[in-house]
Amino acid sequence: MWGSFFSGGKDPLKELGYEVLSDSQQTSSNPHSIWTILNGKKKATGDLVTIFSCQTDAHINLAKGALKRMKTLRHPNILTYLDGVESDKAVYVVTEKAVTVETYVNELKSNNNNNATTYNAENLLEIAWGLQQLCRVLIFLHDDCKLSHGNINTSTIFVDAKSCDWKLGCLEFVQSINEDQVNLPSRFLPSCQRYEPPAGPSKKGTNSQKARDIWFVGTLIWEIFNGNGATSATSYRQLGSIPRPLSAAYGELINTNPSLRSSFDKLIHSPYIENNSLVECLLFLEQIQLKDPGEKQTFFNSLPDKVDQFPSHINERKLLPLLFNAYEFGSSGSTVLPTLFKLGKRLSDSDYKKRIVPIITKLFASTDRMTRFRLLQQLDIYVEHLTPAVVNDDIFTHICTGFTDQEPAIREATVKAMLYLASKLNYKNLNVELMKHFSRLQTSDDQGVIRTNTIVCLGKIAAHLNPSLRGRLLISAFGRGTQDPFGPSRQASIYALYHSERFFTLKDIATKILPIVCHATIDPELDVRQQAFKTINLFIKKLETVSEKPELAIEMEKDVNSSNVTGITNETSWTSWALTSLSSNIGKLTTKPQQPSVNLTLAKSDSQSTLANTSTSTTTTVKGQF
Structure with missing residues (x-):
């Protein structure tokens, strides 16, 4: 061929x-x-x-x-x-x-519900960014290089595949702006005659070639919005589909008097480009190193809501790399995370692991506690992309610092994070290190809500514990919880025993668990007593069944020594947690709060209960649910 x-x-x-x-x-x-x-x-x-x-x-x-x-x-x-x-x-x-701009914009239109004649709102944002880039490179060519392009049209401007940036190509007619046009495109390419300014070649002078390029940008704009139907210079006097915010600047570009044609600066500052949210966003990120911390904070706080308006391919190919750069070189730190995670959802798993996971591991190692706190809060967004090796080798040690943090909100977030990470932890980290932290929190943390939710979390991750240790660990932790002075903690412990019954041997039920639960039948709180009786009935029925049919004992204990069991339903559902006040008051909480007074109301059902209306000195509402 x-x-x-x-x-x-x-x-x-x-x-x-x-x-x-x-x-x-x-x-x-x-x-x-x-x-x-x-x-x-x-x-x-x-x-x-x-x-x-x-x-x-x-x-x-x-x-x-x-x-x-x-x-x-x-x-x-x-x-x-x-x-x-x-x-x-x-x-x-x-x-x-x-690809050429002509090919690119035709693809934009053809992707709009198979309508090849119009642009949607996202397309209009993107074209404004392309025109802004074109103006910048022509200013560079004219002012810094003292050169003109000489043949600007939809076939000589390109869009690169990597970042969707608009770029000059086809430099065959480039020459000094101080000389008359030596090689007119129309001499070699007759179809370019329609792009020539109405008076033909410009008058001699420094600005003559610049004026030609300015005119060509005007004809380019006309073709982008109206197609290639122009036959002569007079065709460009009709605005057609050119956006109204661009019309004034466009009119100055195609002024028949070369000396009156506007500069590219005026086009850049036209409402269509200057007031364009995509242009504002990308320019800010390109200049991130020049921005002060306050500007960065304001910008990144508003960015997650804006990206939904932008074309998806621009978000992935252009915005995402700029966010990486802002994190790496722009001292933006964790402020980039919400947008980074939002856009990361659209990446393939391999790209996510290659491009975003290294940032996550680096941020977890940061000494900035707020950075780690934000990572923990958004763990559900990215945890599926974290391999067990990354979790155990790179981030677990850093996460564990949160268990001893002075801020209750960070300790709370660290406990909740274990719901997502437990299935990825190795034997030592899950069954030894994590259980040490949980034991310490349960026995010495001064926040009742954290002690309570440590029990809730342990109940939900019980299926992941090593079978040889599981029963002993659960009985010890839940039994300890029934002695907690904080009512919700005692109630959570009884719930946990009830819903973990499959992990206990019949002997442990009879000799260890029932004595613990029986003691709860005289608890000061009615709701704790009611749940205790319900739990006793469950275990008594189980023992009675085996007493009548001993052959069922094996079936009753099938999960006790099994590691291939499922966790509690909805184990990572945050609807069962209501600790938002701790999170929202981070940095404001006292580290030595008074012991909370309890006014506990239970909403009960056969399978789940919710703790609510708990008044504490930090005005915290606590909910624990299995």
Whole structure:
């Protein structure tokens, strides 16, 4: 298929280490550019690239000039040059993977419910960002390089595949802004005649070539919003579908008097671009290192709500990398987490583990307690992407510092985190280290709500404990809890025994558990007594059944020594926890609160109960539910 391209000698692309993809569609040269654009890849890495090919004799010298410019001009919004080769018969330029703006905006429209004629609100945000980038690179070209592009249209501006940035390409007509146009595009490409300013080439002077580029940006805008139906300069006087906030700036771009055409600065500050939420967001992140802490805090607090308005591909390809950069180099710390986690949901598991998990592990090692607290609060969002190795080797030790933190809210969040992590912990961390922390919290923590929820958590993760230790650990912890001076803790302990009955041997039920529960039948709290009688009935019935049919003993104890058991239903449902006041008052709580007084009301059912209306010195409402 490509024999005509490479006849008479070696394939220059293969010599460079690139090849044209077999599915690349060969087309005639774009009528608005001298190049045929091919899809290719680098053979050594498989990286996709774009290959510009020129083999038209009349265009070879222009193509050689473009190759030279591509090698020397560097700007974030100029196509990244990778390689190139030239001969008397052909020129090849290899760049990063990109498509023309014409192709890109047509794809945007075609993705809108198969309607190929209109843009949606997300598209309009994105186009504004593209135009802002185009203005920036042209200001660089004009003011810093003293060059003009000379042929700006939807076939010579590109959108790169990696970050969806708009970039200049096709530099064959680039020349000094201080000279008259040497090579008019329309001389080589007749279809470009319709882009020429109405008076033809501009008058001599420093600004003549800049004025041409400004006009071309105007025609580019017209085609983006109205298609390629223009036949002459007069066609551009009709606004068509150009957005109203852009209309004033657009009108100045296509002024027939070159000296009256507006600068790109005016276009950048038009309402369409300047008041665009996506543009504001991306510019802030690009300049993050120049922002003060207060600005960063305000920005990142509002960002999670904004990203829903942005195109999903921009969020993933552009915004997410900028957030990584803001964390790594912008001293933004944990403030980036809510948005980072929100966007991370759209990544594949492999990408998440590669791009976001390393940030999580690094943040857990931070000495900033608030950072760890925020990570714990949002654990449910990312825990599925944490491998057991990461949990045990990289973050568990850091998480455990929260069990002894002076802030009750951090201790509370650390306890709750174990509901998500228990299934990933190794033997030592789960059955030894974690149980030490739980025992200490239960016996010495001055917050009754934390002691209570330590019991609740232990009951919910019981299925993950080692069977050889489980019964002893649970009886010890729940028995201790029935002696707690805090009413909800005693009640949670009775609930826990009731719902963990499958993990106890019949002997333990008869000799250890029933004496504990019987003592609770004289508890000062009616609701604790009622639950105690319910629990006693459950265990007595179980013992009676085995007494009448001893052969059922094996079935009754099948889960006691099994590690292949399911946990308690809804074990990670936060509807059973109501400790929000501890979290919301972090940094304000006293570390030595008074012992809470209890006014306990129970909402009871056969399978679950809720503790509510508990008044404490920290105005905390406590709910524990299995």
